[in-house]
Amino acid sequence: MTKGQDARSVSIVGVGCTPFTSFEEHPETQGIGEGEAFGYAAKEAMEDAGLQPRDIDYFFHGAANPFMIGAALTPNMQVQEWIGMRGKGSIHHSEACCTGYTSLELAVMAVASGRYDTVLTGAVDLASTLPVDDAPAHMRKDFPLEVMLPSIGYVYDRAYGRPLDSAFGISFDNWVNKYAQTYDLTDDQIDQTLNALSIQLRKNAVADPLGFSTKTYEDLAHESGMETAEEYLTSAYNPKVTQYLRVSGFEIKCDGAAAAIVMPTEKAKALGLSAIEVLGTGAAAYEGALYNNEYQGTRDGAKAVYELTGVSPDEIDLFMCNDFFLGGDITASEECGFIPRGEAWKYILDGRVAPSGDKPINPNGGRCNFGHAHGASGLADIYEAVKQMRGQAGATQCAKVPETTFLRGFGGGQNVRCQILRTVK
Amino acid sequence: MELSKMEPIVKRFYEGVAKGEYWGRKCPECGAIEFPPHLMCNSCGNRDTEWVRLTGHGKLLSLVLPGIQNNKPYLKDEGKYGYGAVQMDEGPIYTFVVYGLTKKNRPELNRRIKAGETIGVHPKNVQRDGWVELCFELDDDVKESLKK
Numbered sequence: 094m095t096k097g098q099d100a101r102s103v104s105i106v107g108v109g110c111t112p113f114t115s116f117e118e119h120p121e122t123q124g125i126g127e128g129e130a131f132g133y134a135a136k137e138a139m140e141d142a143g144l145q146p147r148d149i150d151y152f153f154h155g156a157a158n159p160f161m162i163g164a165a166l167t168p169n170m171q172v173q174e175w176i177g178m179r180g181k182g183s184i185h186h187s188e189a190c191c192t193g194y195t196s197l198e199l200a201v202m203a204v205a206s207g208r209y210d211t212v213l214t215g216a217v218d219l220a221s222t223l224p225v226d227d228a229p230a231h232m233r234k235d236f237p238l239e240v241m242l243p244s245i246g247y248v249y250d251r252a253y254g255r256p257l258d259s260a261f262g263i264s265f266d267n268w269v270n271k272y273a274q275t276y277d278l279t280d281d282q283i284d285q286t287l288n289a290l291s292i293q294l295r296k297n298a299v300a301d302p303l304g305f306s307t308k309t310y311e312d313l314a315h316e317s318g319m320e321t322a323e324e325y326l327t328s329a330y331n332p333k334v335t336q337y338l339r340v341s342g343f344e345i346k347c348d349g350a351a352a353a354i355v356m357p358t359e360k361a362k363a364l365g366l367s368a369i370e371v372l373g374t375g376a377a378a379y380e381g382a383l384y385n386n387e388y389q390g391t392r393d394g395a396k397a398v399y400e401l402t403g404v405s406p407d408e409i410d411l412f413m414c415n416d417f418f419l420g421g422d423i424t425a426s427e428e429c430g431f432i433p434r435g436e437a438w439k440y441i442l443d444g445r446v447a448p449s450g451d452k453p454i455n456p457n458g459g460r461c462n463f464g465h466a467h468g469a470s471g472l473a474d475i476y477e478a479v480k481q482m483r484g485q486a487g488a489t490q491c492a493k494v495p496e497t498t499f500l501r502g503f504g505g506g507q508n509v510r511c512q513i514l515r516t517v518k
Numbered sequence: 519m520e521l522s523k524m525e526p527i528v529k530r531f532y533e534g535v536a537k538g539e540y541w542g543r544k545c546p547e548c549g550a551i552e553f554p555p556h557l558m559c560n561s562c563g564n565r566d567t568e569w570v571r572l573t574g575h576g577k578l579l580s581l582v583l584p585g586i587q588n589n590k591p592y593l594k595d596e597g598k599y600g601y602g603a604v605q606m607d608e609g610p611i612y613t614f615v616v617y618g619l620t621k622k623n624r625p626e627l628n629r630r631i632k633a634g635e636t637i638g639v640h641p642k643n644v645q646r647d648g649w650v651e652l653c654f655e656l657d658d659d660v661k662e663s664l665k666k
Contacts, residue, residue, distance in 0.1 A: 252528045252554070253528075253531075253554040253612075256646075256649075256651060257554075257613075257614060257615070257651060257652060257653075258590055258593065258601075258615050258651070258653075259601050259612070259613035259614050259615060260613070261588055262582070262584060262588050262601035262613070262615065263582060263601045263603075263613050264588075265587065265588060266582040267580065267582055267601075267603075267613075270580065270581075270582050271580065274580075274628060274631075274632060332586075333585055334585045334586050334587035335582075335584070335585040335587050335588055336582045336583045336584075336585060338585075338587070343587070382612060382613050383612070383613070384579065384580070384603040384611050384612070384613060385580075385603075
């Protein structure tokens with residue numbers, strides 16, 4: 094058996110995802126805590142698979158920052174009662190923004206090993222607010238920037254990467270910078286590409302009923318008395334805040350939960366369930382202050398998953414990229430072989446990464462537009478991939494229903510998970 | 519592990535920086551150096567490393583400049599800076615704050631890097647609250663050549 098290959102084939106048979114939004118700002122959701130949010134995503138996944146809690150053997154719980162955001166040290170214990178799984182085993186895990194992809198990896202390992210047959214894996218983060226000390230879970234308070242910003246650095250190494258300031262310093266721009274240097278692109282060309290990407294991804298998110306964004310950049314331009322989305326994106330409303338990235342190139346922090354249920358592919362077939370096989374996961378991690386860490390992790394993860402699955406890059410129909418700062422959509426789509434090297438920026442400018450295009454990327458809008466409920470975001474991408482592969486994605490359904498999807502999970506200073514999903518026929 | 523075989527490695531690194539000494543850990547098997555120092559070798563996967571003193575001099579491999587999102591006021595107080603990958607003369611590569619990088623000289627530095635020219639850097643200490651942060655700055659000859 095090749096290193097990393099599963100002992101038996103495992104498939105996703107059910108998915109669930111809450112809206113990615115600010116729960117406190119909507120009367121329908123105001124007061125929803127972590128237990129309910131995780132529970133609603135899990136319930137939808139169970140309904141999707143036609144299963145009940147009694148059919149699930151074990152579950153995984155993911156959250157990016159449970160101590161600060163959820164006031165919990167063992168959050169798996171605190172959602173267990175909400176999903177009808179009292180007494181059953183579970184594990185909490187936390188890989189910051191990569192959590193949701195690791196969630197799938199762990200669940201697949203648990204089933205592939207033969208230890209369990211049916212496993213639920215879910216993740217939740219109520220990232221737009223903070224819990225109130227000594228109050229019940231329905232009470233939340235503001236999460237001001239001055240509290241949030243210092244916590245971001247906690248994903249980086251406390252010995253060197255964080256105190257030497259470089260991990261946070263290089264993270265946002267270093268791979269795009271390498272790309273610009275390699276292909277002799279000017280700052281203006283990178284800016285135009287990122288803005289074109291923002292316009293497309295925002296359209297995707299607005300069309301997705303679960304997405305955070307409700308207005309396109311064209312809408313925002315018109316509201317501000319401007320003619321075009323490009324004019325708005327290059328205006329004072331959207332300044333550059335790093336060397337290359339504007340405000341539109343950063344995540345929208347929000348609340349959300351998502352879940353998936355996996356079981357042996359043979360069992361799914363026997364039960365007549367719609368199955369999406371998890372062909373494999375390529376795992377890599379490079380600490381945030383290491384030179385070109387996102388590039389190195391993506392290179393290694395992609396190489397690993399292609400080697401262990403035998404899939405060729407030209408078989409990939411859909412590319413999902415965890416892009417909590419834009420740029421990865423350009424660079425990672427090339428590194429993972431989805432788009433030829435040196436061409437992704439042109440594909441974006443030509444509109445080829447739209448759901449209607451031949452190389453769709455993030456039809457849900459990604460982290461800067463669909464929203465980023467940190468730990469839950471990876472599973473929201475898996476939800477989107479499964480819906481796309483079943484032809485159930487609604488307004489943002491890809492022109493060609495994908496049979497094979499590549500997910501580039503990333504985050505948490507910095508983990509990478511490269512995963513390939515394929516429709517079981 | 520017996521106490522006699524243990525020591526605080528991070529502490530020795532930062533105490534060295536404050537004295538102008540730059541300590542790494544060298545792998546006796548492959549010769550690679552961990553800088554900043556770690557316990558085991560990340561180049562070949564060997565579990566043993568031993569202390570080695572570096573000159574502190576290196577060369578700049580890449581650079582990005584901060585914006586308001588990734589700017590630090592206490593760094594700005596010391597002068598104009600950017601973030602860069604630095605390769606020490608002894609081989610290891612890590613990223614640091616590098617002083618002397620500006621919007622004006624960024625295109626020329628990028629051109630030189632792409633052309634394979636050496637851009638020398640040396641340590642510049644920044645005093646923090648109870649410890650010293652290792653940063654770098656462009657060598658004087660580089661600064662002079664950028665003025666031309």
